[in-house]
Amino acid sequence: MGKIIAVANQKGGVGKTTTCVNLAASLAAARKKVLLIDLDPQGNATVGSGLRKDGHRYSGCEVLLDEVSIREAILSVEPAGYDLVPGNGDLTAAELKLMEASGREQRLRLQLARVRDEYDYILIDCPPSLNILTLNALVAAHGVLIPIQCEYYALEGLTALLNTIRRVQSRVNKELQIEGLLRTMFDPRNNLANQVGAQLIQHFKDQVYRTMIPRNVRLAEAPSHGLPALQYDRSSRGAIAYRALASEMIRRHQRSAA
Numbered sequence: 001m002g003k004i005i006a007v008a009n010q011k012g013g014v015g016k017t018t019t020c021v022n023l024a025a026s027l028a029a030a031r032k033k034v035l036l037i038d039l040d041p042q043g044n045a046t047v048g049s050g051l052r053k054d055g056h057r058y059s060g061c062e063v064l065l066d067e068v069s070i071r072e073a074i075l076s077v078e079p080a081g082y083d084l085v086p087g088n089g090d091l092t093a094a095e096l097k098l099m100e101a102s103g104r105e106q107r108l109r110l111q112l113a114r115v116r117d118e119y120d121y122i123l124i125d126c127p128p129s130l131n132i133l134t135l136n137a138l139v140a141a142h143g144v145l146i147p148i149q150c151e152y153y154a155l156e157g158l159t160a161l162l163n164t165i166r167r168v169q170s171r172v173n174k175e176l177q178i179e180g181l182l183r184t185m186f187d188p189r190n191n192l193a194n195q196v197g198a199q200l201i202q203h204f205k206d207q208v209y210r211t212m213i214p215r216n217v218r219l220a221e222a223p224s225h226g227l228p229a230l231q232y233d234r235s236s237r238g239a240i241a242y243r244a245l246a247s248e249m250i251r252r253h254q255r256s257a258a
């Protein structure tokens with residue numbers, strides 16, 4: 001049964017999408033069956049996976065509005081070897097329509113129930129907001145992976161996210177856990193980054209992934225080629241780091257299942 005992981009942080013530009021695309025590719029390279037859901041109207045995970053934002057029959061919008069079964073919206077991403085439900089600006093329309101809909105937070109959860117047995121991992125790329133789209137992801141997920149850029153304002157906003165997670169846990173989704181905190185765009189020569197990184201460990205202990213994602217230009221270039229870094233430059237430090245993250249994630253899940 002698939003492990004559903006929401007990649008969320010309402011702070012913008014912290015590496016959510018980069019993490020989704022590269023983790024999806026790395027898990028797929030480790031022979032895991034992966035589905036990536038692009039739940040951000042920006043559609044960056046879709047483009048970063050080499051697909052167009054528009055022109056597909058269905059996107060996450062129709063899925064959330066229950067107009068189609070999620071199965072009909074799934075596309076395959078090659079050569080990386082994972083599946084994707086594309087996202088685009090229509091998700092903003094879905095967000096507005098959902099405001100008045102009944103069971104509006106449960107839509108994704110119910111849709112994913114149809115396919116979760118076919119995947120080892122289902123990753124959800126959330127928008128930079130604690131809106132109804134992100135809420136759908138949190139209600140559907142087993143875990144939340146929180147990318148954090150280690151800078152001065154990094155911890156600001158984390159409290160709001162953690163409070164939202166707690167609220168979802170107590171009201172609708174008891175299964176929800178913090179999958180982990182991930183240090184992204186990490187520069188070990190930067191004192192502040194080291195300080196913030198150490199603070200995170202002190203505070204969140206084992207919840208912080210040991211793997212750190214370095215700042216690496218290949219990770220920033222790869223999306224413009226529509227490829228995960230693993231396919232764009234497999235020996236780049238970014239690609240190697242995301243493969244290490246996938247291994248750490250698989251190890252953690254094997255341990256907790258044992």
Ligand code: ATP
Nearest residue numbers: 012013014015016017018128185214215216219220
């Ligand atoms: P948003 O909140 O807008 O959805 P995000 O949290 O998804 O943003 P990304 O889009 O993954 O963040 O990253 C923001 C920018 O930083 C992008 O241009 C991306 O290419 C770049 N970037 C992300 N991670 C790294 C990294 N480790 N090294 C270098 N550049 C990176």
Ligand code: MG
Nearest residue numbers: 016017040044
């Ligand atoms: Mg993004």
